[in-house]
Every structure is written in C-alpha cells, then in structure tokens.
Amino acid sequence: xxxxxxxxxxxxxxxxxxxxxxxxxxxxxxxxxxxxxxxxxxxxxxxxxxxxxxxxxxxxxxxxxxxxxxxxxxxxxxxxxxxxxxxxxxxxxxxxxxxxxxxxxxxxxxxxxxxxxxxxxxxxxxxxxxxxxxxxxxxxxxxxxxxxxxxxxxxxxxxxxxxxxxxxxxxxxxxxxxxxxxxxxxxxxxxxxxxxxxxxxxxxxxxxxxxxxxxxxxxxxxxxxxxxxxxxxxxxxxxxxxxxxxxxxxxxxxxxxxxxxxxxxxxxxxxxxxxxxxxxxxxxxxxxxxxxxxxxxxxxxxxxxxxxxxxxxxxxxxxxxxxxxxxxxxxxxxxxxxxxxxxxxxxxxxxxxxxxxxxxxxxxxxxxxxxxxxxxx
Amino acid sequence: xxxxxxxxxxxxxxxxxxxxxxxxxxxxxxxxxxxxxxxxxxxxxxxxxxxxxxxxxxxxxxxxxxxxxxxxxxxxxxxxxxxxxxxxxxxxxxxxxxxxxxxxxxxxxxxxxxxxxxxxxxxxxxxxxxxxxxxxxxxxxxxxxxxxxxxxxxxxxxxxxxxxxxxxxxxxxxxxxxxxxxxxxxxxxxxxxxxxxxxxxxxxxxxxxxxxxxxxxxxxxxxxxxxxxxxxxxxxxxxxxxxxxxxxxxxxxxxxxxxxxxxxxxxxxxxxxxxxxxxxxxxxxxxxxxxxxxxxxxxxxxxxxxxxxxxxxxxxxxxxxxxxxxxxxxxxxxxxxxxxxxxxxxxxxxxxxxxxxxxxxxxxxxxxxxxxxxxxx
DNA sequence: TCAACATAGTTCATAATATGAACTATTGAC
DNA sequence: GTCAATAGTTCATATTATGAACTATGTTGA
Numbered sequence: 147x148x149x150x151x152x153x154x155x156x157x158x159x160x161x162x163x164x165x166x167x168x169x170x171x172x173x174x175x176x177x178x179x180x181x182x183x184x185x186x187x188x189x190x191x192x193x194x195x196x197x198x199x200x201x202x203x204x205x206x207x208x209x210x211x212x213x214x215x216x217x218x219x220x221x222x223x224x225x226x227x228x229x230x231x232x233x234x235x236x237x238x239x240x241x242x243x244x245x246x247x248x249x250x251x252x253x254x255x256x257x258x259x260x261x262x263x264x265x266x267x268x269x270x271x272x273x274x275x276x277x278x279x280x281x282x283x284x285x286x287x288x289x290x291x292x293x294x295x296x297x298x299x300x301x302x303x304x305x306x307x308x309x310x311x312x313x314x315x316x317x318x319x320x321x322x323x324x325x326x327x328x329x330x331x332x333x334x335x336x337x338x339x340x341x342x343x344x345x346x347x348x349x350x351x352x353x354x355x356x357x358x359x360x361x362x363x364x365x366x367x368x369x370x371x372x373x374x375x376x377x378x379x380x381x382x383x384x385x386x387x388x389x390x391x392x393x394x395x396x397x398x399x400x401x402x403x404x405x406x407x408x409x410x411x412x413x414x415x416x417x418x419x420x421x422x423x424x425x426x427x428x429x430x431x432x433x434x435x436x437x438x439x440x441x442x443x444x445x446x447x448x449x450x451x452x453x454x455x456x457x458x459x460x461x462x463x464x465x466x467x468x469x470x471x472x473x474x475x476x477x478x479x480x481x482x483x484x485x486x487x488x489x490x491x492x493x494x495x496x497x498x499x500x501x502x503x504x505x506x507x508x509x510x511x512x513x514x515x516x517x518x519x520x521x522x523x
Numbered sequence: 524x525x526x527x528x529x530x531x532x533x534x535x536x537x538x539x540x541x542x543x544x545x546x547x548x549x550x551x552x553x554x555x556x557x558x559x560x561x562x563x564x565x566x567x568x569x570x571x572x573x574x575x576x577x578x579x580x581x582x583x584x585x586x587x588x589x590x591x592x593x594x595x596x597x598x599x600x601x602x603x604x605x606x607x608x609x610x611x612x613x614x615x616x617x618x619x620x621x622x623x624x625x626x627x628x629x630x631x632x633x634x635x636x637x638x639x640x641x642x643x644x645x646x647x648x649x650x651x652x653x654x655x656x657x658x659x660x661x662x663x664x665x666x667x668x669x670x671x672x673x674x675x676x677x678x679x680x681x682x683x684x685x686x687x688x689x690x691x692x693x694x695x696x697x698x699x700x701x702x703x704x705x706x707x708x709x710x711x712x713x714x715x716x717x718x719x720x721x722x723x724x725x726x727x728x729x730x731x732x733x734x735x736x737x738x739x740x741x742x743x744x745x746x747x748x749x750x751x752x753x754x755x756x757x758x759x760x761x762x763x764x765x766x767x768x769x770x771x772x773x774x775x776x777x778x779x780x781x782x783x784x785x786x787x788x789x790x791x792x793x794x795x796x797x798x799x800x801x802x803x804x805x806x807x808x809x810x811x812x813x814x815x816x817x818x819x820x821x822x823x824x825x826x827x828x829x830x831x832x833x834x835x836x837x838x839x840x841x842x843x844x845x846x847x848x849x850x851x852x853x854x855x856x857x858x859x860x861x862x863x864x865x866x867x868x869x870x871x872x873x874x875x876x877x878x879x880x881x882x883x884x885x886x887x888x889x890x891x892x893x894x895x896x897x898x899x900x
Numbered sequence: 901t902c903a904a905c906a907t908a909g910t911t912c913a914t915a916a917t918a919t920g921a922a923c924t925a926t927t928g929a930c
Numbered sequence: 931g932t933c934a935a936t937a938g939t940t941c942a943t944a945t946t947a948t949g950a951a952c953t954a955t956g957t958t959g960a
Contacts, residue, residue, distance in 0.1 A: 149945085149946080150946095151946075151947085166908075166909090167908075167909060168907080168908055168909075176947075176948090177947060177948050177949075178908085178909065178910085178948095179909095179910075179911080179912090179947075179948065179949080179950095180946075180947050180948075181909090182909060182910060182911090183910090183911095183946095183947090185909095186910095199908095199955090199956090201956070201957080202906090202907075202956085202957085203905085203906055203907070203956080203957055203958080204905080204906035204907025204908065204955080204956060204957075205906080205907050205908040205909075205954060205955040205956050205957095206907085206908075206955070206956060207907080207908060207909090208908080208909085340743075342742055342743040343743075354830075356830075358735055358736070358740055358742075359735070359736060359738050359740070359741075361736050363735055363736070363831070364736075364832075365719055365735075365831060365832020365833065366717075366719040366720075366832050366833055366834035367832055367834075368832070369829075369832045369862065370830065370831055370832040371830060371832075372829045372830070372832070372862060373829070373830065375829060375862055376825075376826055376829050376830075377822060377825055377826070377860040380757060380758075380822065381757075381758065390862055391863075392859070392860060445754060445757065448754055449753055449754070449826045449830065450830055452746075452749045452750070452752060452753055453731075453733075453747065453748060453749065453750065453753070453826065453827055453830055453831065454740070454742060454747055454830065454831070455741075455742020455743050455744055455745070455746040455747040455748075455749070456742065456743055457743035457744075482769070483754040483769060485746065485749060485752055485767055486768075526916085526917080527917095528917075528918085543937075543938090544937075544938060545936080545937055545938075553918075553919090554918065554919050554920075555919095555937085555938065555939085556918075556919065556920080556921095556938095556939075556940080556941090557917075557918050557919075558938090559938060559939060559940090560917095560918090560939090560940095562938095563939095576926090576927095576937095578927070578928080579927085579928085579935090579936075580927080580928055580929080580934080580935055580936070581926080581927060581928075581934080581935035581936025581937065582925060582926040582927055582935080582936050582937040582938075583926070583927060583936090583937075584936080584937060584938090585937080585938085
C-alpha cells in the first residue's frame, strides 16, 4: 500500500516532470532520507523508473519518471453520439479506442460500454486496468457516481457509476464533460504545472471549466463555469429565447447550433464548413453571423478572464471557426475588454475540437486516483 | 511551539465553532488520543478554554472554544481617507479604534500609523499584540509585504509591510482591500463555514473578492475578482470611457462616483442620499440613473454567480442605495439572469457599508496566521 | 594520472506524531 | 443502585520523517 509520502512523490513527478531524488527533496521540503526510502518502494513496485543520469559537477543525478505502463485506464465519453471508449496508460496516451452508438437506455448503454471495455482489456494481456472514468454532458452528484441530470440522454438521478463499477469490477468515476476535459488537461496536458487556467469548448453547446489554486472550481452547487447561459445579449429586442428559460444567453448566439440556426434563418446553409467558406468569400450575412457569434464568445471570455484571472484559456473549437472571422472576433473582443496584463501574449490558446479529448479526460479521472491517492487533491 | 496538529484543532474550532474533543476527532479524522493530547497543550497555553458541559446520554461532552483574549491584532485600513486602525481580539471583536488622516507620503503615513498602534497597544496593559494587517485599494505582491500599485495613494512598489514590520517589531501582512474584507468575513463572519462565497462592496469604486474551495481566489496575476472593469455596457453609443482605457466598464455606471457624475450631468444633486430621496419621490431621471446603475450591477453579479457559483454573495453598500430602486434592480436583474438553483433564497445578502470592516479584515490577516499557522490555508 | 572537490544518494539511530486498545470518568435511565 | 452510554485519558506501539555521517560517482585541474 502506498502512503501519503509516496503519493506526494508521484504527483510531483507527474506534475513537474522527471526530477532526481535531491530535486524532489528540495521541492517537497522533505529530507533526502525520506525521499530516498519512498522512491525505493516506488521503484520496487515498478511505478517509477530511473532515466539516464544527468552529468554536472559531482555525482550525476538520476531523474525519476512515472512509468507509463505502470497502470492502465478506461475513459468513456458520452459527450456526443457516438460514445467513445479509450484505453490509456499512466501518461494519458491512448493505446486503443472504440466508437459505439450512445444509448439513452441505461441497461443498453452500460451493456454496450462493458462489451467495449472487455474487448479493450483483452488487448492488454497480463496488464490490468486500474479504473474507469466517464464524461457526460450533465450534472453529477458529489460522490462522482450518480448523474443528477443530463438533458442529452434524458437522465435524472441515474447511478451509472455504481452500475459500471459493479459490472466491470473496477473503481469508477463520473464527471461533467467540461470538468473531465480540464482535469485531463491538468493531469496530462501541457498546462499541467499551471495552477490557474481555463478550458472552453465550442460544440453544439458551450462548455467551460476552470482550474483555480490548482483545483477544479466546482462552486457551491457544482455549477461553476456555466458560461453557456451567461447573459450576453442585453439588447432585449435582439435577444433570442434560450432553453433555460431566459433570453440572450451566450449559447443562443455563439454555439454551433445557434450559428446553424441563424444561418438557416438567413437562407444560408447551416453547416459550419459551408458557412465559413461563404464568410471567407466575404459573404456579408455569413460574415455578420459569424462575427456576432465570435464577438459574443469573446465578451463572455473577457468576463471570465476578469473574474477568474487564469494564466491561459484553452479554446477548443472547429478549425473552420478558429481560422476565420469567428476566431478573430473572439480573440479581438476578448483582448479589448480585459485590463492589460504584462503577460497576455498567447493567453488564449486555440485547439482543434477533438472528441477523444473528453474520453481521455474521463480516463484521467481514474488516473488521478492512482497518482494522487485516496485523499488526493 | 505549535505543531500542525495544534493548528488543525484551532482552525476547526474557529471555523465550525465550539466542539468537544470527540466531535473534533470525528471531524478531523484523528484518533481521540491525538485530539486529547493536542487539546491539553492548547488549554495549558490558554489558547482554548472549556465551556459548560453539554448533557446527553452518557458522560457530558465539554465544548472547547478559542479564547478571544488569547491573542490581539492590529488592523489598518487605507481603503479611504481617513485611515482606520483597530485593535481586535482573536474573535475579530473590535476593542478599540482610531481614525487618522491618510497620508500618501510613506514616511508620514507609517509614522502616524505607528503612533496610533503604540497608543492602542498601551490600552492592552500586559497582553501583547501578535501581528498587524493592512488593507489598501491596490495590488499587492505575492509576499504580502509590498504594494505593487495603488492609484489612490500614488504608490508603486512601496514596501509598506517591511517598514511597518520594522517599526512596530510585529509581523505584518498587506492585502488588497476587497481581499482583506472577504478574508475577514471568512475568519470571523457568519459565512465562515462556507467554502464558496463572494463579497462585493460598492463605494466610490467597486470591489469584489471570492472564496473558492475554502481559499481566496487570487488568480494567476492576482487580479481575480476584477468586477469593476467588467464590460457591461456593450452598446457603444452609451458606453462611457473608463480610467482603465476601455469603455463601458461596470464602474462607469454603478459606482457611487459614476452615479454622482450621472446625476450632475442631468442637473441633479450628486450626493447619494439626495438622489435616493428624489428617486423615492418618483423623480424620473433620478429613478432612471439609479435603476440603470443597479441593473448593471445586477448583470455583473449574474456573470459572477454563473461563473463562480458561490453559495452567498454579500453586497456591502450604502443603505440609501440598498433600500431603494438600486438595490431592487440589482437583486431583480441578478435573479433574472442566473439559472434557477434549488437554494437561491437569500443568496444575495445586503449589508451596510462599514469602513471598519476593512480594518477588521486587515486584522484578520494576522489572526489567520495565529489560527492556521505558518503554512496555513 | 591522481588527488581534491562537488554533488547525489543511502544508512541508521532518533525524534516526532498518531494510533488502538484498554482504561477511567460521568452522566441518565430504569 | 446498577447498567448502559458516551466522553475523555493513558500508554505501549507503529508509522513516518529527520539529521548526521556515510558511501558513491562523477568532474576538475595541477
């Protein structure tokens, strides 16, 4: 069994990359003796490995790294149809993946997922899977087992975690899609050493999550990061009704769904690629729709930056949007509404929308337990 | 010297109120034996005291409480002129206070503050002061000693913490005014057991701070909670220029200064009390100005609630504003733009604007060190 | 080529801290 | 007045980190 000390070492190496025992002792404020003994255990269990020594003056230091093959995880994304199931290692690398129809019926859903998991586990031969994570577009209870509400699947109080756990015999965690995404980014991504960053994804809906003080910002009722219903269109003459009951929410203008609707109302094609092509050809109405959508997104992003002050905002979206007027308006509008900061270069990082990111983030939920331990951050 | 265990006990009692040894053991997940021994030390040092036993079935339990007189603190507010200096006990109760002119010159400022501190210390006779905290309207460095920038005082990189510490011989902490306010609320206030709440104050400027996951939300560059420059007026025809260089910031419409300016532009008196009286008498222009200001404040508050999801938002403002159309519009606009939550009753708590709150919050910075220890939360 | 030096990492006796189990203490209930 | 129930203490022990002395392994430069 691993102790708190072991998990300290593991999480430090995961967050900060390979370091020698001496560097670890310095960073963690522990004695060299303690680190030495903890590392010995982790090496014996083949969770860590020693890398090639680094030469300086004096005895070379031996960087220690987390072994990717030390543990394997299943990540499930129900963010969209089809559902995606991935098998990742302890570095978050995807080794195998499957797509399957996303069923709203719990029994059918779990059965097909379990079949996929069984298939993926067979590919591992002797190695064992340590846990399962699931990302879904909805609210999740505090125990991270039960889905409280999911509009896309029509779920209310569905204990998908419990059922998956019983059927697979593996520990299971459930998480909101945006949260899973940012938790994956925090554990495996380039921003892993940053304690304050945000992730936004623009799909049919808009999702947002924030890491603050090194931890996920959940809020009192688990509703933090609710960007999609930010009151952006305040001119009530133009505010469209939103499914939430209010008017003028961000998602009524800036989501893919909203853009498609606006295009069709204007007699234009509703597909993003088509619309982007028209805009690139200077079609005035296409330009107007995409500019309005991007600028609205930028305004909401400015609110986020002003209130939460992240070091980076990762924006995941369709490349057609990113490279056209939408992305441009988003960036411009954001930057024109935030206070000048010394480091605002590259604060907004665009990234292609990859459905696998959600599954990968889901897998990281289980990996997190392996790396941070039972009472981990 | 106190150990981590001692501080755990102290901070739990401070946060959750008096509890018996058994309750503490349960809450902290420690053994009764450990709690027993730690509590014995704290009783011997007269930091804790035993309250009258509570009878149930079985041996009565003895609630333990933090002794208010166990430590004393100085709190300084440079939030406004005059500066305020208070002497508080370990419960945050103000036992003495002084007002003095706020000097922009560092030497004069510190000298007059030190005179006041000396005077307050004399009133304590044998008891000793444990630390000094200062709240000021500006940015503070990470070491909580240096003021990086303060427009009101014209300061840049002023090491007021170091100077105060040297002159008083007491450990000193500096903090932004809004941050000091919420940290005081967290340590001493009614919301102390809530890990997610926000505080907004409306004065000549607008300040905001947030507690998230039980910790102050500082953000990457220490700029989190920057509500006053939220881009609220998006209709550029009506957006007023702001001192920050942008247009349409919240503080150009909702702050006392902005309201006064708007009133004077309309040929009305700039004093809030006067304006509020006119509005109460249904004066159309007064009503319009205050409604617009309050609604803008409400819109910004809705953004905050959607993004950060606090359990409560404490709004400190002039009673004349609170009881009139401003307060009404604020509340109404906020509630109409947030997703319905199960618990939204009393989410917004109005409170009178009390300048002493800043000084009290400042004192809490030092108290925090006493209660949470050197590497406390 | 080899001594001097510098840094990395280990060993081990010890200190600090928390634990479990058995103990005492103090009440209410019958 | 005895018993059940809960609070709190004691103490031997387990766990975990520490400091100081040690070994290991390289570079540097005369």
